[in-house]
Amino acid sequence: MSNFWVNLYKFPRFLIGVFLGFFLTTFQPVFKLLKNRKRIIIFTVIILSIIGTVYKIINKMTGIE
Structure with a gap:
């Protein structure tokens, strides 16, 4: 059960990383233009x-x- 809480605490950092990666990948061609x-x-x-x-x-x- 302790693994569940450890993973749950790591989830916000993972979610922020996913959103940042998505926006950087999406807008990188726009910045080049x-x-x-x-x-x-x-x-x-x-x-x-x-x-x-x-x-x-x-x-x-x-x-x-």
Whole structure:
């Protein structure tokens, strides 16, 4: 039974490691693309337009104004 508690105490550290590994692996190509100034501007415009579109859709769906 003591092995169970030892493993349970190790789980949060494992979970943080998995999340960090996922985000680093996912965003590493994005960071490589952002070394060029022109690409930074294009990426920013795309991200802002996606956020704006999602915001408007959620506003219309919920009726909050």
